[in-house]
Amino acid sequence: MFRSFKSSTSTTIYNNIKRYSKQFSTQNKYAKTRAGTGSVEPIDGASSSSNSMMPRGPVSWASLGLVAVAAASAVSYYQIERERRLEEAMGKIVSSESGWSPNPEFFAKRQFKQTKYGWFPVEDAFGGAGKPAIGGEWSLIDLDGNLVTNKSFEGKWTLLYFGFARCPDICPSEMVKVGQVMDTLAKEHPELASKIRPIFVSVDPARDSLKALREYSKDFHPSYIFLTGAPDQVQEMAKKYRVYVSKADETEDGDYLVDHSIVIYFHDDTGDLADCFTQSMRPSDVVEKVVERMTHAVTSST
Numbered sequence: 001m002f003r004s005f006k007s008s009t010s011t012t013i014y015n016n017i018k019r020y021s022k023q024f025s026t027q028n029k030y031a032k033t034r035a036g037t038g039s040v041e042p043i044d045g046a047s048s049s050s051n052s053m054m055p056r057g058p059v060s061w062a063s064l065g066l067v068a069v070a071a072a073s074a075v076s077y078y079q080i081e082r083e084r085r086l087e088e089a090m091g092k093i094v095s096s097e098s099g100w101s102p103n104p105e106f107f108a109k110r111q112f113k114q115t116k117y118g119w120f121p122v123e124d125a126f127g128g129a130g131k132p133a134i135g136g137e138w139s140l141i142d143l144d145g146n147l148v149t150n151k152s153f154e155g156k157w158t159l160l161y162f163g164f165a166r167c168p169d170i171c172p173s174e175m176v177k178v179g180q181v182m183d184t185l186a187k188e189h190p191e192l193a194s195k196i197r198p199i200f201v202s203v204d205p206a207r208d209s210l211k212a213l214r215e216y217s218k219d220f221h222p223s224y225i226f227l228t229g230a231p232d233q234v235q236e237m238a239k240k241y242r243v244y245v246s247k248a249d250e251t252e253d254g255d256y257l258v259d260h261s262i263v264i265y266f267h268d269d270t271g272d273l274a275d276c277f278t279q280s281m282r283p284s285d286v287v288e289k290v291v292e293r294m295t296h297a298v299t300s301s302t
Contacts, residue, residue: 134265134273138237140201140229143214148227150271157196157274157294160265162243164204164258165216170279172219174262175200179221180283185290192294195269202228203238203245204258241265266290268297 139149159178163171178198185193198221202208205228208216213226228234238245243261250256264277264286274293277286 134241135267135271136240138233138240140227140233140237141210143210143217143226145210148225153197153199153267154271155269157269157290158265158267159196159198160201160241160267161199162201162203162238162241162245162260162263164202164260165208165212166204166255167258170262174264174279175220175224177283177286178264179224181286181290182221182223184283184287188287189291192291195294196223196290198224200224200226201234201237202226203234203243203260205229205231205234266293268293 135150137150139147142148159181161171161174161178163174165171182193182196182198185196200217200220202213208228210228213228217224217226229237235245238260243263244259245261246259248257248259262279265273266275266277266289268274274297275289277289281289
């Protein structure tokens with residue numbers, strides 16, 4: 001009985017294996033491929049139109065090529081259109097005597113000239129970014145109480161500095177530097193030195209009275225012109241020159257310092273800003289720049 005059961009069981013297992021193998025072979029008759037091609041090799045006369053092992057995706061080499069061509073065309077069109085509009089704008093606006101600025105709030109108008117290569121800005125001290133929109137009309141009083149405005153210096157070049165009389169170190173250092181510049185110019189370029197006026201504007205009018213400024217002026221170059229005014233006048237002028245001014249905390253005895261920008265503004269004889277000199281520049285550096293700007297202005301006018 002055991003032998004009969006064993007024989008029956010073996011026969012059943014064999015038959016099941018044979019049936020499943022046949023079904024598997026039928027379902028996978030497209031599994032055989034030609035090496036190196038990725039194409040399925042039809043079996044038993046099966047149609048070659050359905051012999052792909054994997055479905056095709058939405059991206060192909062042809063579609064990628066079309067996208068690349070379209071992108072290159074769009075970039076080329078943008079560049080051509082940009083140049084066309086820029087040339088048109090320059091021809092109508094920039095070439096005028098009043099000049100042109102990409103943002104008048106921050107950059108002064110620049111003069112442009114036409115060359116065989118197109119329109120280019122007239123060379124100045126401020127590079128490709130253009131001259132910052134700094135300066136403007138102002139009015140203050142000098143040590144004698146006389147009204148002084150920006151028009152008072154027409155025909156003269158000016159070295160303008162903002163400071164305050166009670167500054168312990170930075171202001172005196174910068175003002176001494178300007179004095180050294182004036183002495184060097186008087187020695188090496190007297191014709192240029194005679195056309196320059198150094199100006200000091202107080203950013204602390206509450207304490208820098210005319211009397212205080214008269215005493216303060218004795219320690220510096222005799223060609224200096226000291227100016228002050230009402231707080232709103234000084235504030236308005238400082239704003240036009242983008243000068244940072246901030247009153248520091250007062251001490252117990254009521255004394256205080258004033259934080260402010262440390263820049264020397266160099267104007268030409270028409271009142272336009274010609275250059276700016278920072279604290280890091282040595283007197284010799286300033287002299288070199290002053291001579292360069294003034295000489296270039298003379299050469300350009302002739």
